[in-house]
Amino acid sequence: MNGIEELLEQAGVDGRRLRLALALLGDGRWWTLADLVRETATSRRAVEALLRVAEPERSGDRFRLRASPDGPADTADLGSLTAAGARGPADPVAHLLPRHAEILARMEELVAKAPRGRQALDHVAATAETVVRRALLMETRFWLPGSRLLCVGDHDLTSLATAMLQPRAEVAVVDIDERILAYIAEQADRYGLDIRTRWADLRLGLPASVQGWADLAITDPPYTPEGVSLFTARAVEGLGDRERGRILLAYGAGEHTPALALKVQQALSALNLVNEAIYPDFNRYHGAEAIGSAADLYILRPTTKTWPAVAARVDALSTAIYTHGPQSVESRPAPDGALAAPGAVPETGAGAMGGFSPAVLVGEWPRDVLPKVPRARLATWLAKPYATDPAQVAITVPAGLEAALPRLLLATRARRVRVLLAAPPRDLPTALLAPVYELSADGPAVHAVRRPLPETDGERILRRILDNAHGKLANTWREALIRVRGDLTKRQARSIIAETAPWSGDVTVLELPAHRLADLATAVARSLEAPAPEQA
Numbered sequence: 001m002n003g004i005e006e007l008l009e010q011a012g013v014d015g016r017r018l019r020l021a022l023a024l025l026g027d028g029r030w031w032t033l034a035d036l037v038r039e040t041a042t043s044r045r046a047v048e049a050l051l052r053v054a055e056p057e058r059s060g061d062r063f064r065l066r067a068s069p070d071g072p073a074d075t076a077d078l079g080s081l082t083a084a085g086a087r088g089p090a091d092p093v094a095h096l097l098p099r100h101a102e103i104l105a106r107m108e109e110l111v112a113k114a115p116r117g118r119q120a121l122d123h124v125a126a127t128a129e130t131v132v133r134r135a136l137l138m139e140t141r142f143w144l145p146g147s148r149l150l151c152v153g154d155h156d157l158t159s160l161a162t163a164m165l166q167p168r169a170e171v172a173v174v175d176i177d178e179r180i181l182a183y184i185a186e187q188a189d190r191y192g193l194d195i196r197t198r199w200a201d202l203r204l205g206l207p208a209s210v211q212g213w214a215d216l217a218i219t220d221p222p223y224t225p226e227g228v229s230l231f232t233a234r235a236v237e238g239l240g241d242r243e244r245g246r247i248l249l250a251y252g253a254g255e256h257t258p259a260l261a262l263k264v265q266q267a268l269s270a271l272n273l274v275n276e277a278i279y280p281d282f283n284r285y286h287g288a289e290a291i292g293s294a295a296d297l298y299i300l301r302p303t304t305k306t307w308p309a310v311a312a313r314v315d316a317l318s319t320a321i322y323t324h325g326p327q328s329v330e331s332r333p334a335p336d337g338a339l340a341a342p343g344a345v346p347e348t349g350a351g352a353m354g355g356f357s358p359a360v361l362v363g364e365w366p367r368d369v370l371p372k373v374p375r376a377r378l379a380t381w382l383a384k385p386y387a388t389d390p391a392q393v394a395i396t397v398p399a400g401l402e403a404a405l406p407r408l409l410l411a412t413r414a415r416r417v418r419v420l421l422a423a424p425p426r427d428l429p430t431a432l433l434a435p436v437y438e439l440s441a442d443g444p445a446v447h448a449v450r451r452p453l454p455e456t457d458g459e460r461i462l463r464r465i466l467d468n469a470h471g472k473l474a475n476t477w478r479e480a481l482i483r484v485r486g487d488l489t490k491r492q493a494r495s496i497i498a499e500t501a502p503w504s505g506d507v508t509v510l511e512l513p514a515h516r517l518a519d520l521a522t523a524v525a526r527s528l529e530a531p532a533p534e535q536a
Helices: 003-025 033-040 044-054 076-080 094-113 128-141 158-165 178-191 225-238 258-270 306-316 378-383 402-410 457-467 473-485 490-500 514-529
Strands: 057-059 062-064 148-152 170-175 195-199 216-219 246-251 273-284 294-302 360-362 392-397 416-421 437-442 445-450
Touching: 003 033, 003 044, 033 044, 094 128, 094 158, 128 158, 128 216, 128 246, 128 273, 128 294, 148 158, 148 225, 158 170, 158 178, 158 195, 170 178, 178 195, 178 514, 216 225, 225 246, 225 258, 225 306, 246 258, 246 273, 258 273, 378 392, 378 402, 392 402, 402 416, 457 473, 457 514, 473 490, 473 514, 490 514
Parallel strands: 148 170, 148 216, 170 195, 216 246, 360 392, 392 416
Antiparallel strands: 057 062, 246 294, 273 294, 416 445, 437 445
């Protein structure tokens, strides 16, 4: 028995993947290792083993089998295995792709030009074909016209593909990556697509404007049980149709790690979700070669027991959900509270105050630090206004949650705020928060001093909006605009704001992506100069 025969025998019923790899190598074309992994949905380790025993020709990083009249031993059945059959019978929509060549070509360009993934966020880009097939599956399985789709994280740009395929669908994207939110908004404007973008760190909550909003939700989360649990729970919170709503989940595990997949499925079961369907290897990626550059696509249906399970579990989910970086599962606190990863949390001992006397402590502080001072969780601080307006507030932010810093500051109206980070900040959101705060840093401590109320009309309106960060932006803007101009009805002011900033409806300041926050001052100035619409 030669090496190829032995490898195929060891693979057993999973040998189809390796036989497909052999068929591709023998079709005369050159293949890179990454392309073979992605096309066959086989782990990099398995393909490398096959290449070692097959001994193909090599040209740089590309491979192919040498021409042989006999071909590889025990592979006479390879003729029926071609690239077209790589996904096998599990793919329900591949036959529809030729009808949507224009959308596919457009998405290939958009995916190629999108911001690169961030390892600390477990980003691995799906192929353009994958996101179009996701949209096709939703279009053929569900009724998308007039429906609402929530993308819980969208580094893959599924939102753009879906809106192109079905322009009558409403689409919302929630993401922590400001670059992705800006890119999606830019392309949505370019193609006239109905896509709203919202900033959120899902560990701290789902934006209020999309809670109970969606008919469908789709997510491609970090592939840890903790990451899948959290993103799926937030997707559940986003569903408004509790009887017919669905969640589409991309999740992949290598063929040699079924125990990891079992943990994920147990986490989904704990949320009382029904698996309506699982499409094996539906999603393909540029990367993630350890799991064959592929992931299954789950269709999940909530039950009446899902929402109580989510409410009971979501606050207890760890902030350590990723496989890399300071918020990886490996860096979570040990059972005794000592961190497994040094420096993952700020120094919050009594000396950290340095004479600062906060009226509220926000975040996870040791019990012996100002034990009589009221405390608030980070998620609670962002979710609703504090009952009083404390003069001084101290906030502690663990490593990995620094992106929430601007929102945590906007969520308070204190005159002075001290934020303790795990490490000195690389840069401060000085320009973004300039209308409200003067910022400075001393090592890992960020000092924010509230600026006096401005004098010009535009600055007063902007300050009023930012000071009411938990409220609906358009409502605060409307009332401030009426007060300053004095010549507008509520309907006229509402019309001016909708024309000036169509992205402002039903959103709070805390949900706005950074690029929208940066544009707010200009938009407010335009609303001051806009002529009053004629009364109906």
